Amino acid sequence: MTVEEALAIVETVLDDDEQLNDVQELIFKQCWEGRQSYEEIAKLSKYDDEYIKAAGYKLWKQLSEAFEEKVKKSNIKAVVKRYLRRHHVTLHRTQVIGVNLSGADLSGARLSFANLSEYDSSTDLQGATISDNKTVSDQIIKAEDAHNQGILSSIKSRIYHWNDLRFRCEEAVKIAEALDRTSTLFFPNSKARLTTPSGRQNQEPDFLIFHQGKWGILEILHPDTEKDETRDRQFASHGISIIHYCDANRCKEEPDRIVQEFLDILSQG
16 A cells, blocks of 8 residues: 555545644655654654654544544554455555445444545445435435535545635645635536537536636646647537636646736636
């Protein structure tokens, strides 16, 4: 199991308001990779020994409460593996591929961030009890914080949270924060239903933005992604012709400038 897979598991175990901060994540990664000394970890960071030690104490206390057993530097790998075994989770290429809950009693269970899509799991819930002796076939499971964002939280990739919204990357969060500072109406990662040459399909822009009576799309361009001109033409045929791609590094380093440039383009379009 890689450290990123382990962090993804930790994120699913912790509540939204208890996610690890940058320092805790640093300590977790270093301890997972075998560095047990806080002094050694401090040398690899900009923090001093005492600060790392204090942050580490809070980290292990927080994880101990979340995993419901004592967690420390020397046993973190064993704790995570035991958690996977207890919950019958199988990892394969950082994906959950098998979770059998057939006949399980899920009364009071929290499924807010459970990913039960056929693409990421083969979850069997047939006959599982939800509440009041009702089974899955009797009742639809609804997430507590459901919304229309197309992005799904899963163990295979890190999800960034900001203001009850989810994002695939840090750059997207930076852009969202910059848009928020301009009081602009925007929809992040929301699937749109539109007509294509192949019929009705779903499409998901990074940011759908409304400014001065005009709609536009702002896309973040990573090194491993490319412009989707076919999709862009589909949006243009529905009246959204201003689609701007921005380099991911610029989005991270100067998000306010990126947003202002896009709003200027939108207002002049």
